[in-house]
Amino acid sequence: MLIPRTITYINTIDTSLKLVALILTAIMFWKAYRMYKLYREQSLMYFTIAFFFFTVGNFFSFIIDVFIYTGIMTKGMLFEIFNLHPVVVLFLAIRLGSLLLGFLYLFFIALGFPKRNVQVAIVLLTIIAGITADIKALFFHLSVTVFTAFVLYDLYLKYKHGRKRAQMLYFMGMAGLYLAYASYALFLFFAPFYWIGHGLEILSYLFFIAALYAVITKNETKARKTRNHT
């Protein structure tokens, strides 16, 4: 039975948060891509690919919401239509698959770049997981939680070594993402975790941008000093 739901301000907030996530990841992707063009290092390439996938995933996340909340469908209808409408199923699979691939590439960096055939096998499994994921995507959220845990541990070791402000900000952002995806996984059991996850995810991306800003401003100051000296 269909349970139609009208468009409320909650839907608007939900969609707006997804738009913010899309913009923030797109900024990160663009900056990383510009840097990769200048310095063609493998780890930088993987980082750029990861943020490309995050941007694609967040784009489809936003598009699905726009598709749902612009009056074509209501959320109640969604549950009926999800298994029937091929476009929605395709968009959802692309969204989950892209986000998972993004985390996977960060995971590869943390692992220290495994062999190419191992990478291909993991990527294929990830794509299958994305395509076969159900609406609630429990497998997806758990996989991301595991990936981010590895990444987090690797970043912690690097932070201990370097102790830079930007490193700390990026670490905090990744910790936020870890908690966000753990919250999404728990949302199946307790609905408010969905909003906690959303808040944490946006906060994480903001930490990433803050880390990027810290790097850029620090180097601009350094460059100014050097030029004055020269």
Place this chain on the structure above:
Amino acid sequence: MKQKRERLEIIHDILTVIMRNKNKVKPTHLLYKSNLSHKMMKEYLTYLIDKSFIDEINEGKNTFYSLTEQGFQYLDKYSTVLDFMESFGL
């Protein structure tokens, strides 16, 4: 990819040597500091002049090299990238 990166590193090294010598360096000093063969260094210098990263200054019998504004900008961007990579655990 690795070859390309090495090339970028050499370019960075040459530009850094010029900058650290108060933005004015003789070719002999550059050759000694950059650890390249004479032929290789000449190729790099030609490339950098073509790209407007450095200027060749002739003062009497002596030739000097100095960074242009673009050269300074390149060095700034390069150090930003290295810092970015370190900060983001890459």
